[in-house]
Amino acid sequence: MTEHDVPSEQHRTAAQSFTANLDAVLKVGGVENQDSGLPLPLAAAFLQRETGVARTTLRALRSPKNGEEVNPDLRTICRLADALGIPPAFLLMRPQDWNAVGQTLASLPDYAGGALEAHDELPGQAHLNFANSLTNVVLETLRRLKIHGERPPPGASHGATADNDARRAREEYRRRSSFQWKALISQEGIDQNYAVAFTALTAGMVNILTPKALVASK
Amino acid sequence: MTILQFSDPDITEVLIEANEEDIGFLIDIITDSGAGRISLSSDSCKQLVKAKVGRAMDGDRALIAQELTRFGGNSLMNMFRRGTGVPYREILADVANHVRVPKKADASCADLEMAVISKLAEQSLDRMDESDRMRFFESFGRRYMPGTAPALLASQVATLGSTAGTAAQLAGAVASSAMSHFVGRGVAVAGTTALSRTVGVMAGPIGWAITGLWTAYDLASPAYRVTVPCVIQIGYMRQKLLQGTACPSCETVPPPGAKFCTECGSSLTTKS
Numbered sequence: 317m318t319e320h321d322v323p324s325e326q327h328r329t330a331a332q333s334f335t336a337n338l339d340a341v342l343k344v345g346g347v348e349n350q351d352s353g354l355p356l357p358l359a360a361a362f363l364q365r366e367t368g369v370a371r372t373t374l375r376a377l378r379s380p381k382n383g384e385e386v387n388p389d390l391r392t393i394c395r396l397a398d399a400l401g402i403p404p405a406f407l408l409m410r411p412q413d414w415n416a417v418g419q420t421l422a423s424l425p426d427y428a429g430g431a432l433e434a435h436d437e438l439p440g441q442a443h444l445n446f447a448n449s450l451t452n453v454v455l456e457t458l459r460r461l462k463i464h465g466e467r468p469p470p471g472a473s474h475g476a477t478a479d480n481d482a483r484r485a486r487e488e489y490r491r492r493s494s495f496q497w498k499a500l501i502s503q504e505g506i507d508q509n510y511a512v513a514f515t516a517l518t519a520g521m522v523n524i525l526t527p528k529a530l531v532a533s534k
Numbered sequence: 535m536t537i538l539q540f541s542d543p544d545i546t547e548v549l550i551e552a553n554e555e556d557i558g559f560l561i562d563i564i565t566d567s568g569a570g571r572i573s574l575s576s577d578s579c580k581q582l583v584k585a586k587v588g589r590a591m592d593g594d595r596a597l598i599a600q601e602l603t604r605f606g607g608n609s610l611m612n613m614f615r616r617g618t619g620v621p622y623r624e625i626l627a628d629v630a631n632h633v634r635v636p637k638k639a640d641a642s643c644a645d646l647e648m649a650v651i652s653k654l655a656e657q658s659l660d661r662m663d664e665s666d667r668m669r670f671f672e673s674f675g676r677r678y679m680p681g682t683a684p685a686l687l688a689s690q691v692a693t694l695g696s697t698a699g700t701a702a703q704l705a706g707a708v709a710s711s712a713m714s715h716f717v718g719r720g721v722a723v724a725g726t727t728a729l730s731r732t733v734g735v736m737a738g739p740i741g742w743a744i745t746g747l748w749t750a751y752d753l754a755s756p757a758y759r760v761t762v763p764c765v766i767q768i769g770y771m772r773q774k775l776l777q778g779t780a781c782p783s784c785e786t787v788p789p790p791g792a793k794f795c796t797e798c799g800s801s802l803t804t805k806s
Contacts (some may be wrong), residue, residue: 354758419754419755422755423608423755423756423757425573425607425608426572426573426608426755426756426757427756428572430572430756437647459570461572461756462566462571462756462759463752463753463756466749469714469715469718470640470718470719471714471718478746479746482749483749483751486749512688523753523756524753524754526753528753
């Protein structure tokens, strides 16, 4: 087995989450119990008919053998997502991904305020067709929220201290990450009437996903 | 123009009794030293900056309370509460939760603030080397044994935070370190008091060394940039208020009921 055959941490958590998500959704996806009013599980036969995914495959995906990581192909994921009416990406969401979204939404007034200002200041950028642009409304939003553009505390050294290295690493992470997220939300088919909302959401995601490891420990 | 009234009893007395310097710190945090913040209207910003240059009247102090609760609301789903601010106690509970203070249902605001301050002191000590820790405890007149286990260290800090004679001193030291980071100047203390010794230890290189600590708390939400330092500063202001009046000549906070200053020996009973 080569180094790349070993399942990564990313794969492990995504596989576990996919299994848990699928199982949780199927458990409540069926009709209503006439007596109790509670949701019943979705019948496996129905899902097989709708998706063409075999029941044995489905069972293996929902409850993998001890410690095994499921690895469904993209077609299977999309078929299941389609039949369930849940976007494929959501079936793969891990708890930490939901938490990042939740944290962003909880602070939405701040992010939205920053995004509005950034878009107002950069009118040419109102539409997000700017993957090659040098200004980046996502990064600009973070700058306006005083998240980006960190400086050492007044009086402290600007030299190569652990804190300064960590600060520079955070700044660089945010810079790159902002461009990547911006590219993600700039694509064709995405309704740019919601550009400010997308900027707010992605600014929050960039901030929250900046690795904690980039905070100097000592 | 109607003058803004206080509406939150948990914060009113602290803000009304506070001296101009302490109010100035709160104003600088809320207005980012006058530069303004996204969630702060430019009118409020102007009024606060003006109050800092001149004198902060009650209406200005009430505005501080109002803006603080508005910022707190930004990380507490304010938009679903029809835009009104959340009570200070809720902001405090949110900050306490954010810095991982264990929940206590019936804690007073002062207790919760000191729990936050002690927690931060404990985490800063965690980042200090042994000689700095020793200097830290010496400034409280306590001894520090090198190699003390983290759990014991934490309980020693908690004791400093809950003992009448040292609580305000600890709060002042943490507040000063926080203000140096967020505002660029520390809490000014006169002379060679116990507080000034501790503040001295927490200022400069040691204060910078714990910069990463503030950063870690900042990252979660832009609102914490305002609420975390404000809670620390208000905690310190409340301690000064609670623990009796400081000695008029050296500003040491004596234990409750003391007739003479424990530091310089001045009489405390003649103070107006």
